[in-house]
Amino acid sequence: MRRRSIALVILLVTAGLFAQGPRPLRPGFNLFSREQDIQLGREAAAEIEKQVTVVNDPELESYVRRIGKKLASTPEAAGFPYSFKIVHDKTINAFALPGGPTYLHTGLLEAADNEAQVAGVMAHEIAHVALRHGTNQLSKANLIQLPALLAVWAAERKGSLWGQVAQLGVGLGANSVLLKYSRDAERDADLLGTRIMARAGYDPVEMARFFEKLEASGGPRALQFFSSHPNPGNRVKAVQAELQYLPAGPYTKGDPQEFQSIKRRVAALPEPPKRKKAPPSQP
């Protein structure tokens, strides 16, 4: 009898879970306005572009822009002014700044098996922007001067917002509070990214498949990605559970021939100029 009632409870709970439908995803606590996200990201992007080599190849640029445009125009992308650039770097990584500037490493294009996997990483990054994870984390970082700084900037709109935030000790390195996400943020970016991909017509399982492939490879080139995007676990399973709420398709993995030609083009890029060394310190 007892066992039967337990079974009944499990049945009801399960039915309740299914009745809930897709999990709503919204940005969390944030001291920044949307406008401040955009301003901060634009200025931080200019800073980052002084440190990395942005690929200047019209065909590659228009390729990622075309994918990005499809993804960014979905309602889930929340209307931020996205931009998409390629960074000449053999490590497998991608990152996005608040308000939309998004960067893909050449190593990521080389590691992907198809266009849907590239789109998957881009959709995941777009999800971080749409859910405002960077400024959410910054808002929660107990920076005592931050609320006043944002209020003054909102009133006066003077000077560099990024410059002022950086003065509070926020950097743009691998451990930046803006770019290194929690596992919860990763789970939500996977979920929203999946919805964005599906809406844009890409096979939504390919994002999780790519992440799991990278994880399984365990190679040093993939480490950078997982240090800023920690694996929330069971990625493919989580996407498969979401499929019931997604449009039925048909989905595409992209044109395989075009993708191979893009990969060849990436492989043939000339080596980027060596980065300028920091000026030698005074003897």
Ligand SMILES: [Zn+2]
């Ligand atoms: Zn992530």
